[in-house]
Amino acid sequence: xxxxxxxxxxxxxxxxxxxxxxxxxxxxxxxxxxxxxxxxxxxxxxxxxxxxxxxxxxxxxxxxxxxxxxxxxxxxxxxxxxxxxxxxxxxxxxxxxxxxxxxxxxxxxxxxxxxxxxxxxxxxxxxxxxxxxxxxxxxxxxxxxxxxxxxxxxxxxxxxxxxxxxxxxxxxxxxxxxxxxxxxxxxxxxxxxxxxxxxxxxxxxxxxxxxxxxxxxxxxxxxxxxxxxxxxxxxxxxxxxxxxxxxxxxxxxxxxxxxxxxxxxxxxxxxxxxx
Numbered sequence: 001x002x003x004x005x006x007x008x009x010x011x012x013x014x015x016x017x018x019x020x021x022x023x024x025x026x027x028x029x030x031x032x033x034x035x036x037x038x039x040x041x042x043x044x045x046x047x048x049x050x051x052x053x054x055x056x057x058x059x060x061x062x063x064x065x066x067x068x069x070x071x072x073x074x075x076x077x078x079x080x081x082x083x084x085x086x087x088x089x090x091x092x093x094x095x096x097x098x099x100x101x102x103x104x105x106x107x108x109x110x111x112x113x114x115x116x117x118x119x120x121x122x123x124x125x126x127x128x129x130x131x132x133x134x135x136x137x138x139x140x141x142x143x144x145x146x147x148x149x150x151x152x153x154x155x156x157x158x159x160x161x162x163x164x165x166x167x168x169x170x171x172x173x174x175x176x177x178x179x180x181x182x183x184x185x186x187x188x189x190x191x192x193x194x195x196x197x198x199x200x201x202x203x204x205x206x207x208x209x210x211x212x213x214x215x216x217x218x219x220x221x222x223x224x225x226x227x228x229x230x231x232x233x234x235x236x237x238x239x240x241x242x243x244x245x246x247x248x249x250x251x252x253x254x255x256x257x258x259x260x261x262x263x264x265x266x267x268x269x270x271x272x273x274x275x
Contacts, residue, residue, distance in 0.1 A: 005101035006032040007137075008075035009083060012067045014039035016085035017048065019175070024052040026089045031081065037071045062266035065145030065155035072140050081137045083172070087115070092170040097137060100166070109142035109163040110135050115174040119183070119233040124176075127227025127238050128220070132174075133167065149269045150201035153193045180236060187244055192261055194244075195251035199262075200269060210249030218242030 009031035013020065027034060034053035038046055039061040049056050057074060061067050072080050079101065083089065093113065100108070114131035117124045124130060135143070135157060142163045146155045177183040198205055221227045222238035230237070254260040 003098040003102055005079060005104070006077040007079045007081055007097070007101070008033040008035055008077045009081050010035045010037075010068070010071040010075060011083055011085060012037045012039065012061070012064075012071055013041065013045055013049075013085050014061070015041045015043045016045050017041075017043040019085040020045055020048045021051075023083065023085055023088060024049070027083070028052055030089070030094050033076055035071050035074045037067060037074070039067070060266075062269065063147050063149070063151060063155070064153050065147045065151050068145040068155070069147065072144075075140070078139050078141060079137065080140055083136065084174075086175045088173040088175070090171055090173060093168065093172060096168055096170045100168075107164040108166040109139040109161075110157075110165040111137040112165060112167045113137065113172055114168065114170075115172045117174045117176050119177050119230075119237055120179055122230060122233045124227075124230050124234065124237055126225060126229045127222065127234055127241075128225045129176075129227075129237065131171070135165065136172065137168075139163075150197060152197040152200055152265075152269070153190070154197075177237075183236070183240055187240055187247065191244055191247040192251055192264065194248040195255055196261055196265060198248070198252050199255045200265075205249055205252050207249075210246055210253075213245040213249070214242035216242075217245050 009027045011023075011034075013036060016023075024034065034055065036049045036053060036056045038049070038056060038058050040058060046056060046058075055074060057070070059067065059070055068082065081097070097111075100111070112133040113136040114133045117129045117132055142159065142161045143157050144160055146158055177186065218238050218241065221241050222235065227234040227238040251261060255262065
């Protein structure tokens with residue numbers, strides 16, 4: 001039976017040629033509308049998106065939260081489901097969303113969605129990589145993404161009205177990393193923006209952070225959260241999770257000393273740099 005409550009599936013993408021067809025094919029027929037905001041992709045991302053929607057907008061990424069709010073502003077409906085290019089809807093999750101929205105309790109306007117994170121073909125069940133819930137479905141009158149410069153990446157959410165957040169039981173599939181090379185490439189890019197985020201926040205990140213935090217992160221993921229149970233890929237994921245902290249600290253030092261990486265920022269954001 002068709003869902004009575006309309007839902008917009010929103011995605012912000014860049015060079016998702018390898019992922020987009022499968023991701024959108026699973027949303028087709030379930031989402032009442034699909035909105036794509038493309039960050040000037042140089043591959044076939046836009047061409048693939050056109051197979052599924054005509055609501056495709058080109059916008060250069062400056063702040064992730066601003067990019068997400070822009071996508072929401074293009075939605076025809078109040079309920080928005082955010083999905084990344086490397087995530088996949090499952091039938092069980094779609095059915096659960098349909099049931100909850102059509103039997104809405106009048107108080108839940110945001111939903112945590114658990115994710116099965118994959119490293120290649122290995123589901124990372126341990127090490128803190130599961131269930132890794134994120135708020136993916138929400139009503140736009142109750143939540144909006146933060147747009148402050150310090151929220152450059154991985155932005156938080158502003159609560160616009162009081163409401164309850166509910167946990168879904170069923171999952172998104174998240175293909176985090178195709179292989180070790182993919183993980184290293186993503187770690188390199190993400191740590192650059194993490195360092196820029198610290199810079200924009202005016203954080204004081206010391207050498208002790210750069211030395212202690214990597215070991216602490218590795219031990220928590222691999223030992224305390226039992227990442228060793230995921231075998232070789234559990235070790236690699238935990239080790240590079242620790243290295244993430246060292247790489248971000250090292251790049252932060254380069255920003256402070258040599259103003260490296262600032263060219264990656266929108267000029268509007270560099271106004272916060274008083275050095």
